[in-house]
C-alpha cells in the first residue's frame with residue numbers, strides 16, 4: 814500500500830493551483846511516459862510517475878506585453894528549483910515517505926538543463942527517465958503547456974494510472990517473493 818496516491822496529489826488545492834498553471838494535459842502525459850520508461854528500465858514506477866506528474870509545479874509564465882517571452886524565461890526561470898521545493902512540501906504534507914519525497918524532489922530539480930549554468934550534470938537513471946518523459950511530450954513553442962483536458966477526464970486518467978502503479982508494484986513484490 815502506498816502512502817500517497819496520484820489521486821491524493823491531484824485533488825490537493827496546491828496541485829489544482831500550480832499544476833493547472835502549466836497544464837494538466839502535459840503533466841498527465843509526462844506521468845504516463847514516466848511510468849512506461851520506469852517499467853522498461855526497472856525503476857520505481859511510483860516515484861517516477863509522481864515526479865513526472867509534478868515536474869512543472871514550479872512553473873511561472875514569463876510574459877512581456879501579453880506575449881510569452883523566451884528571453885525573459887531563459888534568463889530568469891528557476892521553475893525546477895521552485896517545483897522541487899513545492900512538490901516536496903506538498904508530498905510531506907500528504908504523508909509521503911521522506912526518502913521518497915526527496916527522490917521525487919531531486920528528479921524534479923534535474924528534469925531540465927534550461928536553468929543550469931552548464932549541461933554536464935550526471936543524472937541517476939530515475940532522473941533521466943523524468944527528463945525523457947518531459948521531452949517526449951514537448952511541443953514546439955511551449956504548446957504542450959496550453960493543451961487542455963477537462964477535470965473529469967484528468968481525474969479518470971489519474972485513477973487509471975494509480976491502478977497501473979498498484980498492479981506493477983504488486984507484480985514486482987510477487988516476483989521478489991518467489992525468487
Ligand SMILES: [Fe+2]
Pocket residue numbers: 839843868869947
Ligand atoms: Fe514539462
